[in-house]
Amino acid sequence: MSRLLTKPRFTGARVTRMEDDRLLKGQGRYLDDITVPGMLEIAFVRSNRSAAKLVEVDVEAARNLPGVIAVLTAEDCPYVLHDEKYQVDQSVLAKDEVRFVGEPIVAIVAENRYIAEDATELVRVQYDALPPVLTAKDALGDTRRVHSQRPNVFEHWEQVTDGFEDAFNAAPHRAQATFVTHRQTGVPMETRGCAAMVDPASGRLTVYVSHQSVHQFRTDLIKVMNLDEHQVRVVVPEVGGAFGIKAMFYTEYIVVTHAAKTLGRPVKWIGDRTESLLADCHARDNIHEVEVAFDDDGVICAVRDNVIGDTGAYPILGFPGAVGEAGWATGHLTGPYKIPHVSITVDCVFSNKTPVGAYRGVGGPVGAQVQEGYIDLVARKLGKDPIEVRRVNLIQKDQFPFVSATGNTYDPGSYAESMEEALRLIGYDTFRDEQVEARKQGRYLGIGVCVFVEPSAGVSSEAGSIPYEAVTLRLEPSGKITASTGLGPSGQGHETTLAQLIADELSVDVGDIVVLHGDTDSAPFGGGTGGSRSATIGGGAALKAAREMRGKLAKIAAHLLEASEEDIEFQDGQAHVAGVPSRGHSIAQLARIAYTDVSKLPDDMQPGLEVVSRYRPPMSVTYSNGTHAVKVEVDVQTGLVKILDYVAVNDCGVLINPMIVEGQIHGGVAQGIGSTFLEELRYDDAGQLTTTSLAEYLLPAMTDVPRMRIEHLVTPSGNDGGFKGMGEGSLIAGPPSLCSAVSNALEPFGVFVTEIPILPQHIIAWTKDKVAVEA
Amino acid sequence: MNELTTVEKVTITLRVNGEERAVSVEPRWLLSDVLRHELGLVGTHVSCEQGVCGSCTVLMDGQPTRSCLQFAIQAAGSDIVTIEGVTHGEGLTPLQRAFAEHHALQCGFCTPGMVLTAQALLDKDPNPDEESIREALSGNICRCTGYQSIVDAVMAAARTTQSRVEED
Ligand code: FES
Ligand code: FES
Numbered sequence: 017m018s019r020l021l022t023k024p025r026f027t028g029a030r031v032t033r034m035e036d037d038r039l040l041k042g043q044g045r046y047l048d049d050i051t052v053p054g055m056l057e058i059a060f061v062r063s064n065r066s067a068a069k070l071v072e073v074d075v076e077a078a079r080n081l082p083g084v085i086a087v088l089t090a091e092d093c094p095y096v097l098h099d100e101k102y103q104v105d106q107s108v109l110a111k112d113e114v115r116f117v118g119e120p121i122v123a124i125v126a127e128n129r130y131i132a133e134d135a136t137e138l139v140r141v142q143y144d145a146l147p148p149v150l151t152a153k154d155a156l157g158d159t160r161r162v163h164s165q166r167p168n169v170f171e172h173w174e175q176v177t178d179g180f181e182d183a184f185n186a187a188p189h190r191a192q193a194t195f196v197t198h199r200q201t202g203v204p205m206e207t208r209g210c211a212a213m214v215d216p217a218s219g220r221l222t223v224y225v226s227h228q229s230v231h232q233f234r235t236d237l238i239k240v241m242n243l244d245e246h247q248v249r250v251v252v253p254e255v256g257g258a259f260g261i262k263a264m265f266y267t268e269y270i271v272v273t274h275a276a277k278t279l280g281r282p283v284k285w286i287g288d289r290t291e292s293l294l295a296d297c298h299a300r301d302n303i304h305e306v307e308v309a310f311d312d313d314g315v316i317c318a319v320r321d322n323v324i325g326d327t328g329a330y331p332i333l334g335f336p337g338a339v340g341e342a343g344w345a346t347g348h349l350t351g352p353y354k355i356p357h358v359s360i361t362v363d364c365v366f367s368n369k370t371p372v373g374a375y376r377g378v379g380g381p382v383g384a385q386v387q388e389g390y391i392d393l394v395a396r397k398l399g400k401d402p403i404e405v406r407r408v409n410l411i412q413k414d415q416f417p418f419v420s421a422t423g424n425t426y427d428p429g430s431y432a433e434s435m436e437e438a439l440r441l442i443g444y445d446t447f448r449d450e451q452v453e454a455r456k457q458g459r460y461l462g463i464g465v466c467v468f469v470e471p472s473a474g475v476s477s478e479a480g481s482i483p484y485e486a487v488t489l490r491l492e493p494s495g496k497i498t499a500s501t502g503l504g505p506s507g508q509g510h511e512t513t514l515a516q517l518i519a520d521e522l523s524v525d526v527g528d529i530v531v532l533h534g535d536t537d538s539a540p541f542g543g544g545t546g547g548s549r550s551a552t553i554g555g556g557a558a559l560k561a562a563r564e565m566r567g568k569l570a571k572i573a574a575h576l577l578e579a580s581e582e583d584i585e586f587q588d589g590q591a592h593v594a595g596v597p598s599r600g601h602s603i604a605q606l607a608r609i610a611y612t613d614v615s616k617l618p619d620d621m622q623p624g625l626e627v628v629s630r631y632r633p634p635m636s637v638t639y640s641n642g643t644h645a646v647k648v649e650v651d652v653q654t655g656l657v658k659i660l661d662y663v664a665v666n667d668c669g670v671l672i673n674p675m676i677v678e679g680q681i682h683g684g685v686a687q688g689i690g691s692t693f694l695e696e697l698r699y700d701d702a703g704q705l706t707t708t709s710l711a712e713y714l715l716p717a718m719t720d721v722p723r724m725r726i727e728h729l730v731t732p733s734g735n736d737g738g739f740k741g742m743g744e745g746s747l748i749a750g751p752p753s754l755c756s757a758v759s760n761a762l763e764p765f766g767v768f769v770t771e772i773p774i775l776p777q778h779i780i781a782w783t784k785d786k787v788a789v790e791a
Numbered sequence: 792m793n794e795l796t797t798v799e800k801v802t803i804t805l806r807v808n809g810e811e812r813a814v815s816v817e818p819r820w821l822l823s824d825v826l827r828h829e830l831g832l833v834g835t836h837v838s839c840e841q842g843v844c845g846s847c848t849v850l851m852d853g854q855p856t857r858s859c860l861q862f863a864i865q866a867a868g869s870d871i872v873t874i875e876g877v878t879h880g881e882g883l884t885p886l887q888r889a890f891a892e893h894h895a896l897q898c899g900f901c902t903p904g905m906v907l908t909a910q911a912l913l914d915k916d917p918n919p920d921e922e923s924i925r926e927a928l929s930g931n932i933c934r935c936t937g938y939q940s941i942v943d944a945v946m947a948a949a950r951t952t953q954s955r956v957e958e959d
Contacts, residue, residue, distance in 0.1 A: 036891040039899030040883055040906065042834020042874030049833040130817070203848055205838045205900040205934050256836070256900030257934050289839040507898030507935050679894045682937030710843035710932070718938045719929045 026516035026526050028420045030675040033512045034526070044254040046225040047209035048286040055211070056085055058285040059132035061122035062294060063114035066150070066368040066703025067162075068143035070112055075122055077138035081525045083131035086124040086279060087139075088271060094271050095240055099331045102170045104163050104366075106330045108267035114143070115162055115329035116370050117705055118294025123271045126281060134183040134614035148368040148703040150304055152324045154367035162329060162366035171339050171364035175346070177421050180357045184318040187309035191397045195328045195389050196771040197300040197382045199697035200690075202375045203715060204506070206256020207292045208266065212273040213282035215249070222249045222275055224284075226256070228263040228504040229544020230536050232481075236333060241273065254533035258506035259687075260374030263546045268295075273641055289773045290708045295375025298697055301326045302341055302382050307537065308390040314398055314405035319390060321349055325364045328371040337372025338364035344379025344471075350420050352431040352467045352641065353385035353409040358421045368703050374546065376684065380470060380748035381691060386467050388752035389770065392759055396768060402756065403444065406435060406467060426469065429641040430729045435467050438643035441663040441725060447647065455764060455788070458652045461660070462761025466753035467643045472668075472741025473552035484632040485553040486540035489518065491569075491625035493611040495589075495604025497524065499561070500532040502542015503554045508680065508743065510550055513672045514558045517737070521562030522569070523586040524603055540628050548640075548741025551672060553633055556736040561629035563745040568625055572606050575618040631736065638733040640740035642666040644685070644749040648757040652765075652783040655776025657693060657758060662724040664749070668742035669733045678726050681746040682692040685724055688750015690716040696773050764788035803867040807832065808876030816863045823847045825863035826873060834874035834903045838932075845931030848904035849873050855908040874903035877910060886910055886948040895944035897935035905931050911945045918949050 075087045086092075090111035097106040110121045122139050126132035149155050154170045162168055184190070221243065227233045227250075234250040237243065242454050255262065268285055287295070307320040317674040323346060325338030346497045347740075391409065395402040411418050416428040439445075447463050454461045490498045499518055503510050515529040532538055542557075543549065548686040570584040573591035577584075583594045592600025607625055609616050647661040650734040664681050671677050694714040698706045707713040732738030755769045758779075766789070767782045794856045798817045805812050807830060814829050821840075826832045826849070838846035840859045851874040877884060883891070887906060889899040896902040905928065912919055912927040919927070925938075933941065 032891050032892070036896060037883065039896055039902055040887040040890055041878040042832075042903045044899050045833070046836070046900065048827075048837070051828070102908060127933065130820070132944070149797045166837070203934060205898070206836070207838065251942050255898060257898040259934070289841055480887065507896075511895070566808075675894045679936060679940060682939050683897065683935045686937035687934070709840045711841060715844075715934065717929045717932060718925045718942070721938045723939055723942075724937075 017026045024520040026519045027672055029673070031512055031516055031526060031673055033509045035509060035511050046206050046254045046256050047211065049225060050211050050224050050253060050284065052213060052282050055282040055284055056125050056127065057129040057132050057278070057281055058275065059129060059136050060120040060291070061124070061136045061141065061682050062291070062712055063110060063117055063119040063121055064143060065114055065143045065145060066117050067146040067148040068114050069146065070110060070114060070121070071142040071144050073121060074140040078124055078135040081131065081135045081138060082136045084124060085127065086125040086275065088125070088275060093123065093274050094673060095274065097240060097267065097333050098286045100750065102331050102336070103166055104331055106267065108270045116368055116618040117703060118370055119266060119329070120271070123275065125275050125279065134650045141761050150367055150369065150699060150703050152326055152365065155326065155367050156324065156363060162368060162528040168365045169363050170366060173362050175358065175360040175422065178519065180318055180359045184309045184320065187317050188311055189397060190307060190309045191393050192307040193389060193393050193768070193770050195304040195306060195386050197385065198773065199298045199301045200375065200695045201293070201296055201298050201697060202259030202261035203713070204257025204259055205264065206455040207287040208262065208296060209284070209286035210269045210272045211282065211284035212276035214276065214280065220247050220249055221273070221277065222251060224251045224253060225269060226262055227252050228258050228506060230504060230534055230539060231502055231541050232544055233265065234536050234660050237269065237273065240270055249257065250536045252504060255504070255506035259376045260546065262372040262506065263334055263544070264297050266295070289710060290468065293479065293697070293708050294370060294705055297332050297337060298328060299337060299372055300341060300382060302345065304323045304345070304382070304386045306386055306390055308394060310394050312398070313408055314394050314400050315337045315408050316353065316355045316394060319349060319355055320359040321346055323362045323387065325362065326367050326369065326372065326649040328367055328369040330371045332371040332373040335374050336364070337374065340374060341372070341379040341382060345383030345386060346420050347424060348383050348424055348469060349387065351384060352411055352469050353387070354411050354415065354418070355409065356421055357491060364443040369699060370705070376687060377744040377747040380744055381751050384466055384468050384748045384752045385755060385772065388756055392756050393768065402760070403439065403465065406465065410435065410467065413773030424471070426639045427635065427733060428731050429469065429639055430667045430731050431467055431469070431641050434643040434667055434729055435465065436640060437727060437768055438465065438645040438663050438665045439731065441727065442645040442647060442661055443663070444697055459759040460652060460764070461647065462650065462757040462759070463645065463647050464753040464755065464757025464760055465643060465645045467748040468641060468745055468749040468757065470548065470640045470741065470745040470748055472548035472640055473633060474547050482543045483636065484630045485549070485557040486542045486628060486630045487514070487554070487557040488540050488626065488628040489561045491607045493608055495528070495602065497529040498532065499529060499558065500539050501554055501557070502539045502544060502549045503533055504544035506545065508545070508550060509673065509676045510554065513551060513676060514554065516672055517555055517558045521559060521566055522603065524589050548743040551739045552638060552733065552735055552741050553631060555672060555739050556633055557629055557631035559736050560631045561627050564627045564629055565625065568627070569603065569606050571618060571621065572610060573601055574778055576601060576616065608716050635734055638735060638740045639744050640668040640745055642745055642749065646753045646757050648754070648761055650761040650779060652760055652779065655779035659722040662722050664724060664746060665727045665729060665746065666742065667731050669731060669740035670738035671728060671730070672739065673752045677742055680743055681722065681726055684744065684746025685750045686716050687747045688754065689721055691747070692751045692754040692772050693774055801864065803864055805863065805866055805871060806869065807871045808873060815825040817865050818862060820863050821859055822861040822863045822866050826858060831929065832873045833876050836900050836903060838900065838909055843903035845904045845908065846901050848907050850907055850911055853911060853914065855911045870908070874906060877907065885951045886913065886945070889944040889948040889951065893940045893947060895936060895941040901931060901933040905933065905941055911948055913945070913952065921946065
């Protein structure tokens with residue numbers, strides 16, 4: 017086999033993205049930019065009750081409005097999402113009963129969106145109110161059943177290590193706290209949308225959708241609608257952000273497809289912002305009751321966690337959020353710490369709220385908040401520095417591979433090293449003095465740290481629960497390369513990073529490669545993007561495909577040069593005999609021969625140069641890690657928190673493009689700041705969502721996110737290329753480090769943060785009328 | 792019983808990207824919708840339609856303006872510039888190039904609004920400091936980048952424009 021002797025030119029370099037040119041010119045085509053002649057638009061009438069029987073749905077007036085083409089109710093669009101495991105049916109348009117505010121009841125198909133929306137106001141829905149199930153207590157107590165045929169608790173599990181009780185009871189100290197994360201959601205800047213049409217040329221059904229996984233979407237669609245796979249083409253155009261919420265399958269997609277099929281006309285639905293806050297999957301909404309047992313030095317021997325996860329009204333197709341959030345959070349309850357015993361009890365419940373699904377990090381941010389929370393709690397109880405408690409509990413380098421008490425095997429990482437490096441960067445040594453000085457002046461500074469582990473490329477992540485990814489490569493007769501992947505990028509730069517890997521393997525320029533994605537007609541079957549699997553598994557597939565292609569090229573070159581394949585080297589776009597650059601052929605020449613001068617090929621070789629490679633990583637999951645450290649100042653008068661310094665030390669194994677990795681970290685930290693200080697989906701006592709615009713559901717703006725400093729450590733994974741995922745770590749580590757910093761700043765007031773978001777009014781209430789006591 | 796009356800369309804002339812475009816609109820149609828769906832200028836993106844996010848920003852007489860908060864008929868007579876209008880031919884402006892070089896975009900959805908708002912700032916103040924950049928762009932939400940790279944891009948663009956001015 018040919019060898020790669022030269023240093024990689026592109027892998028590891030800050031290659032400017034190939035995606036950028038079109039996006040910067042406004043030439044990127046997103047879902048709402050798809051228009052074809054005769055296209056109709058859909059608007060939905062959604063439930064404005066959280067729990068009610070539908071007495072009557074009168075659509076007569078809507079039907080008669082000029083410009084309205086069709087009005088669909090459950091009778092006209094009789095599809096049901098049936099959840100086999102949890103025994104729940106969800107009618108794609110509500111039938112008989114509504115279970116959350118925002119649930120679609122009627123779809124109006126009209127000449128344009130203005131008319132469709134007019135018509136929604138003419139629909140009269142008569143409800144018979146039911147008492148909504150809104151709190152975890154109501155849900156657990158089965159005060160009323162969200163689905164009459166089954167209890168509200170739909171998933172329950174327990175995990176207790178042998179000897180837990182003895183260890184827990186024997187410990188000299190115990191402490192307890194309840195950690196709560198309120199409802200939040202991904203809020204990609206592009207709302208969800210879908211367009212469907214029967215392709216006039218082929219007669220096949222084409223569905224455009226803003227989604228993270230073309231193949232998963234097609235599989236779900238054909239299953240529910242009983243269609244033939246090969247007659248359905250799914251196309252994902254440019255995606256304007258996804259963050260997990262676009263990995264789910266939503267009922268609107270079936271309604272749109274059904275309308276297009278039955279009307280024989282193209283139909284499009286693009287959600288508005290209110291619809292997306294109501295009906296995109298929500299996330300988090302967890303309560304963790306935690307007890308921790310430890311010794312005088314802060315060494316923790318056992319943690320107990322009782323969890324309630326609220327999943328809303330239905331197990332959303334793709335990923336029942338409560339199960340995912342609680343599974344991730346408790347599965348990694350011990351985080352980067354060598355705690356030998358755990359006891360975990362989880363109850364996942366239905367309620368009359370929007371279904372919960374994936375949002376970046378899934379249970380990671382919650383789990384890390386719990387994990388760093390109990391560490392800080394131990395420090396607080398013992399009057400120790402929180403960093404000291406981390407030091408005595410962290411897994412050390414010589415302990416890898418490490419099997420956690422919850423049964424996960426961590427591959428090598430740099431947990432302790434990353435923390436020490438982050439502390440050095442943020443100037444931890446001098447901070448405590450600074451803090452004491454500031455307190456004397458009535459200023460409350462705090463420092464917070466989160467040492468995180470991020471399980472990445474888990475084979476059954478929210479998108480693509482298949483343990484492999486595929487890349488096809490076609491070396492065109494001109495020598496240029498067309499690659500294609502089943503991944504589903506939404507801004508992560510896959511076109512560039514995959515091209516970087518392929519370019520190095522074949523010694524060509526990245527500019528000679530185009531990476532296609534988002535079309536089931538051209539993309540090889542793959543899982544899509546989610547759970548930070550793209551670089552690790554998709555990158556592995558790109559490497560494998562490129563190596564296979566190199567093998568073919570080497571074979572042709574060896575034949576032409578009368579050399580042995582082993583002696584063929586690739587350099588600067590040419591294959592030559594090792595050490596004799598003058599005896600070689602350019603890749604372009606080899607490609608031309610492979611297609612058009614095939615008599616020159618070895619006898620046993622097929623003409624053409626195409627490969628399709630599937631990569632199954634040897635490890636079912638790999639762990640990236642890192643530490644975030646943040647310095648804040650809390651203003652107890654205004655309740656505002658100012659971030660004074662933020663550092664992230666990140667270890668995601670081999671970096672394909674550091675610029676892109678840093679962009680992911682910046683973005684994740686920004687979302688972490690939103691999670692910690694701004695974002696909350698609030699319901700009133702009747703189950704009305706009261707945060708239905710971006711003026712109420714606040715996102716971080718440019719003035720809220722500080723400059724941050726990033727450093728990379730590299731502990732390669734055992735997978736091809738050595739990559740680890742890193743799309744979620746920064747949102748996992750952001751909220752806990754910020755919470756920890758606020759707790760630390762407000763320690764003189766006895767404040768210990770256990771709930772996010774932390775709002776100004778909370779801080780004022782915690783500190784008002786209280787005298788700060790020297791810690 | 793239909794309480795809604797059919798709305799009459801009116802023909803207006805919009806001056807967009809230096810060109811007069813006659814377009815027939817309902818008085819209630821938003822400028823963002825008319826630019827996107829009637830004139831095909833889909834580089835203007837709609838994210839919230841609530842005036843909060845800045846994705847739909849266009850320049851009206853040089854001022855960054857939310858096209859989702861304007862009716863198209865209100866824009867008649869103004870000079871409108873969309874992202875398609877600031878991009879010259881095949882090339883990128885120094886500001887757009889700086890966005891690419893500093894990784895100031897990921898999904899690209901907020902990007903046209905960011906570029907136009909930043910361009911308006913640079914036109915007014917060719918050498919803004921970090922704080923004024925953050926202030927000027929604080930009405931544009933980006934969910935992907937965390938902003939730092941956008942700030943860096945605007946600062947870098949200011950530097951290139953400055954040095955070019957000095958060379959002249
Ligand atoms: S779309 Fe106009 S401000 Fe958000
Ligand atoms: S780049 Fe995605 S919203 Fe800004």
